Amino acid sequence: xxxxxxxxxxxxxxxxxxxxxxxxxxxxxxxxxxxxxxxxxxxxxxxxxxxxxxxxxxxxxxxxxxxxxxxxxxxxxxxxxxxxxxxxxxxxxxxxxxxxxxxxxxxxxxxxxxxxxxxxxxxxxxxxxxxxxxxxxxxxxxxxxxxxxxxxxxxxxxxxxxxxx
Numbered sequence: 624x625x626x627x628x629x630x631x632x633x634x635x636x637x638x639x640x641x642x643x644x645x646x647x648x649x650x651x652x653x654x655x656x657x658x659x660x661x662x663x664x665x666x667x668x669x670x671x672x673x674x675x676x677x678x679x680x681x682x683x684x685x686x687x688x689x690x691x692x693x694x695x696x697x698x699x700x701x702x703x704x705x706x707x708x709x710x711x712x713x714x715x716x717x718x719x720x721x722x723x724x725x726x727x728x729x730x731x732x733x734x735x736x737x738x739x740x741x742x743x744x745x746x747x748x749x750x751x752x753x754x755x756x757x758x759x760x761x762x763x764x765x766x767x768x769x770x771x772x773x774x775x776x777x778x779x780x781x782x783x784x785x786x787x788x
Contacts, residue, residue: 624640624641624662624663625664625665626647627665627666631681632681633650634651635651636651637650639670640669640673645691645693646742649742686712699733703737704737708747713777716751716752718755719755722734738752744764749763750762750772750773751778
């Protein structure tokens with residue numbers, strides 16, 4: 624596994640991936656160090672494309688990431704993360720919309736938990752999920768970062784969208 628740090632408007636980011644794709648994109652939280660596996664190596668150019676696309680996104684020149692992704696999670700988490708990727712840039716949806724999108728309308732809390740376990744923040748846009756009442760709730764990177772990302776995308780809570788399966 625290759626890893627690297629990358630500066631962003633949200634603060635330092637940590638990226639890790641291998642030949643299968645990007646597996647982690649984490650934000651710095653509470654000055655806790657990121658865990659680096661014993662067999663991991665500092666990336667040379669392996670993660671350059673991901674960093675370039677992140678820079679383009681933060682500069683307002685990219686609306687969709689074109690990266691090979693390889694997040695690790697349960698089948699339920701994978702289903703939630705796939706649904707998150709269908710939320711259009713500049714739009715938001717509620718946790719109940721997301722649960723309906725994966726045909727599990729009663730699993731709103733489990734969807735919230737899977738959303739919070741997203742290992743590829745920003746690229747898998749968990750920040751686009753808000754409370755049913757339009758409130759900015761639940762973001763592992765902190766609500767100020769969520770607000771910054773939604774402002775960058777021009778997403779307002781009144782612009783909710785239903786996800787199509």
